[in-house]
Each structure stands twice: as C-alpha cells, then as structure tokens.
Amino acid sequence: MRFVIIGGGPAGNQAATHAARLGAEVVLIERDIVGGAAHLLDCIPSKAMIATGGTLQLINSQTSAMGLTHVTAELDFDALKERIAGIESRLERSVRTLLESQGVRLIHGTGRLAGPRTVVAETADGQEELAADFVLLSTGSRPRVPDCAPVDGVRVLTTRHAYPPPELPGHLVVIGSGVTGVEFVHMFSSFGCEVTLIVSRQQVLPRKDAEVAAALEENFLERGVRLLKGARATGVDVDAGGVVVHCDDGRRAAGTHVLLAIGALPNSDGLGLETAGVEVDGAGYVTINRHCQTNQGHIYAAGDLSGKLPLSSVAQMQGRKIAEHVMGGHTRAHRHLDYDKAASAIFTEPEIADVGLAEADAFAEGRKIRVTKVPFSASAKALINNDTRGFVKILSDPATGVVLGGSIVGRHAAELISVIALAVTAGLRVNDIVESLLVHPALAEALAEAAD
Ligand SMILES: Cc1cc2nc3c(=O)[nH]c(=O)nc-3n(C[C@H](O)[C@H](O)[C@H](O)COP(=O)(O)OP(=O)(O)OC[C@H]3O[C@@H](n4cnc5c(N)ncnc54)[C@H](O)[C@@H]3O)c2cc1C
Numbered sequence: 001m002r003f004v005i006i007g008g009g010p011a012g013n014q015a016a017t018h019a020a021r022l023g024a025e026v027v028l029i030e031r032d033i034v035g036g037a038a039h040l041l042d043c044i045p046s047k048a049m050i051a052t053g054g055t056l057q058l059i060n061s062q063t064s065a066m067g068l069t070h071v072t073a074e075l076d077f078d079a080l081k082e083r084i085a086g087i088e089s090r091l092e093r094s095v096r097t098l099l100e101s102q103g104v105r106l107i108h109g110t111g112r113l114a115g116p117r118t119v120v121a122e123t124a125d126g127q128e129e130l131a132a133d134f135v136l137l138s139t140g141s142r143p144r145v146p147d148c149a150p151v152d153g154v155r156v157l158t159t160r161h162a163y164p165p166p167e168l169p170g171h172l173v174v175i176g177s178g179v180t181g182v183e184f185v186h187m188f189s190s191f192g193c194e195v196t197l198i199v200s201r202q203q204v205l206p207r208k209d210a211e212v213a214a215a216l217e218e219n220f221l222e223r224g225v226r227l228l229k230g231a232r233a234t235g236v237d238v239d240a241g242g243v244v245v246h247c248d249d250g251r252r253a254a255g256t257h258v259l260l261a262i263g264a265l266p267n268s269d270g271l272g273l274e275t276a277g278v279e280v281d282g283a284g285y286v287t288i289n290r291h292c293q294t295n296q297g298h299i300y301a302a303g304d305l306s307g308k309l310p311l312s313s314v315a316q317m318q319g320r321k322i323a324e325h326v327m328g329g330h331t332r333a334h335r336h337l338d339y340d341k342a343a344s345a346i347f348t349e350p351e352i353a354d355v356g357l358a359e360a361d362a363f364a365e366g367r368k369i370r371v372t373k374v375p376f377s378a379s380a381k382a383l384i385n386n387d388t389r390g391f392v393k394i395l396s397d398p399a400t401g402v403v404l405g406g407s408i409v410g411r412h413a414a415e416l417i418s419v420i421a422l423a424v425t426a427g428l429r430v431n432d433i434v435e436s437l438l439v440h441p442a443l444a445e446a447l448a449e450a451a452d
Helices: 011-022 036-040 043-062 077-101 177-190 211-220 312-326 359-364 380-386 413-426 429-432 444-452
Strands: 002-006 023-032 104-108 112-116 118-123 126-131 134-137 141-143 170-174 194-199 226-229 233-239 242-247 251-255 258-262 264-265 297-302 344-346 352-356 370-375 390-398 403-409
Touching: 002 011, 002 312, 011 023, 011 077, 011 134, 011 312, 023 118, 036 043, 036 077, 036 390, 043 112, 077 104, 077 233, 104 118, 118 297, 170 242, 170 251, 177 194, 177 211, 177 344, 177 380, 194 251, 194 390, 211 226, 211 403, 258 403, 264 390, 297 403, 344 413, 352 413, 359 390, 370 444, 380 444, 390 429, 390 444, 403 413, 413 429, 413 444, 429 444
Parallel strands: 002 023, 002 134, 023 104, 134 297, 170 194, 170 258, 194 226
Antiparallel strands: 112 118, 118 126, 141 264, 233 242, 242 251, 344 352, 352 403, 370 390, 390 403
16 A cells, blocks of 8 residues: 655654554655754754743843852754754754665655556656555645735745844844744844834734733833834835835834745645545635545545644644554544644744643633632642743633633743643543642642642
C-alpha cells in the first residue's frame, strides 16, 4: 500500500512516521525542509526569539527583587541569529532521522497531483511520477499580504522575514492584533524596540475573553507600547528615513519598520487539485470531513491547508489520525479529532492559554455553567517566583462537575493548561483535579483550588 504525502510540516511528517510504523510504503515530498514552515519560519523560531526576550526581561527587571545585584543583560543580535539557526538545523536533523529510521522515502522537490492516483515530484534531477493508493496534501499556508503594503523583506516585513529580521527595528509598527501580532509586540518590545500596534477593533485579541485581553493590554501599556485602537491600515509609505502607516480614520503611525500579521492564505494553488477533482472552499482551503478525507475518499488534507485550527499541534494530530485511517484498522481506541478541545497558547507576558468552552460562548448560548477563578496572587510558588500576575479559570458543568474548559493567564500558562486539556478530553470532573496529589509549592496548585 503506497501512501504519498506532499508537504513535510507537522501534518505531513507525523502522518508519514505513523503510517510507516503501521506498515505503509511512504513517500514524502518536501520542497524545503522536513519539519516545514513550523520549524523554519513560524512556530519554533518565534518561540525561540520570545524565550530570549523573556530571559532578557527577567534579568533586567526581576533580579533585584530576587535578592541579586549587579546583574544586567543586553541582546547580542548576531548570537540570537546563530541560536535560531542552531535550533532549526537540530530539529530538521531529528525529524529527518526519525523519518528515515521508519523507512520513509524523502524526495526533495515540489509535488502536485497529476491525476486521481498519480503524484508528480519535480526535483533538481527532473520529474518523477509516483503511483499512489492514498495521498495526503499538507502544504501549509503563507502570510496574507494586502495590496497596500510594499513588502520588501527589509523595512516592510511579513512573519516570514521576522525570525530574525535582517536588522533589529528601532521602532516597529505591527499591523494586526491577533495571536501572531501580539506575540510580535511582546517579542520586539522585550528586545528594547519601540513598538506601535494597530488594532482594528477596540481590544487586542478580538476573539479572546475581554478579561484576558485586558491583562495583556495593561502589560503592553506598562512597557510603553502605543496602541492605535479602532484603526485599519490602508497604506504604507517607505522612504530612506523609515515607514509611515496610514489608517482609515486619518491617523498615522511612523516607525523604522512595519510588520504585517493579518492572517494567512492556503498553499493550494499549483497542487493539481482540479486534475483529481479535489474541492476547495471559497478561500482556497481544501475541504475535509471528520476523517480529514477530501471529497475524493483516498485523498486527505491536513494542517493549515485544511482550514481548521492553524496550529502545529492540530496538524500533527490530524496527521496521526489520517495514518490510522489510511491503514484501515485502528490500533487502539480511536477518537475523532475534536477541534473544540484543542488547547492553545499565546506566548506573551503574561502567557495566555485556554482550552475547551469559553465563558463568553457559554453565556451567548445561554448555557448553565459553573465558573471558578483563582488568582496567582494566592499562590506560594507565584510569590517565590516574584510573579503573582494572572489567574486560573475553570468552567464546569454544575450538575455533573465535568470540566468543560478553562483559561490561564500567568507564568507557564502554556504548560499548566495541559492539565485542564486532559480533563476536557478525558471527560474528567473537577473533583478528579481537586483530589490529585500535586507538588507543593507549584503553580499547578492553583488549578486544584480553581477546581474546588
Ligand atoms: C508566526 C507564527 C507562529 C506560530 N506559532 C505557533 C505556536 O506557537 N504553536 C502552534 O501550535 N502553532 C503555531 N503556528 C502555526 C503553525 O506554524 C502551523 O499551524 C503549522 O506550521 C501547520 O503545519 P502544516 O503541516 O500544515 O504545514 P507547514 O508547517 O506550513 O509545512 C508545509 C510544508 O509544505 C511544503 N510545501 C508546500 N507546497 C509544497 C509542494 N507543492 N511540494 C512539496 N512541498 C511543499 C512547505 O515547504 C512546508 O515545508 C504559528 C504560525 C505562525 C505564522
């Protein structure tokens, strides 16, 4: 049984490894590096830069409170570039080694469908035609660029130019206040850059809980970030002195560089979808059913291309589920992927994470829920860390105690949310968390208190 995969990001390489382990003959075509945009351009380098900024901030703002003196740090931009390159090449090696150890054949080239069961790989040595019993399309997405922004990769950047950018901006204007935009604000302001954020609505993170967004805005203002709320960027002028972003209400934001974080477009063009009769939606995303099958049952799509939640974690899980589905039998109890139960995090200061039902959605649906909230100011470990910002909120069913969702704002929120994610996925009750014997002192104790 031959399984051909186009695109080696988290979705493609997870599907490849897992299907090979289950006995498939797997060919993976990748035009760039295995690991995908996630490892090279998006997820991993952004988090690596945020970690450096966070360490810098911690040293410069916390040391005296921790009883230390004469400790300061400065950013070494060249060393940061080396660090990012080192992480990328190490991850690439480990993904490649894993794929090869499972017997996956890697083709370095560009893949496309050339018929319902034929894939063509264009490589430096020419073309290869591959017969396939099953195909996975996992070619990811790319940043959306509006016509009004003359992207040059030097002064006007997209996320693809920012990890790291060619030079450190003196004053960065960020357009877009979703997850990626606010992470950029946090990252560059922690490096000491001046930052202006253009926010099209009245709150940053427009889809998040207002309380969570307020905690982040407060931190941005404390750091001197300028927020232009209720403004839409309509044009960008670039000259030798810098950039000026024009907004629809007449306001202007001047800076040295501008960064666009206004969403993504699917990499579905040039994939030969029409030759195999694969359907896309109005925005070009390949439409899939709950097994990640396209309208052609033997062709699957996953990751950002499938237009579901654009997260590496979701892409990986789709890849795994597809491998199980392709191989027919499920090796263990198989659960369909439930996108509503995906945990996600925003790597800002404070960190923000949530999973499952959101409070605002529950109220909008008129659903009865129990909401319990505990601030970290009551946590011994938060005091030890000298960081008592934030809170844990748990949503549960008042009748059964089943955990429905939660949000965490504060240090290590992205790690701590895993406990609530497990509870939501496994259908655990608040008492299961309350009665777990947790470590003391630990931030996780706040979870047990919030569950109580
Ligand atoms: C700035 C930023 C930060 C992010 N941070 C996070 C985060 O913290 N956590 C998280 O979970 N997610 C994060 N994401 C989202 C995450 O990066 C994506 O959801 C994830 O990369 C999607 O994986 P994928 O498998 O669909 O494709 P990708 O990682 O996009 O990989 C697709 C691969 O397909 C290859 N390809 C494309 N066309 C072809 C072709 N025709 N032939 C051969 N190869 C092809 C590309 O070269 C690429 O390697 C972030 C995204 C951005 C933009």
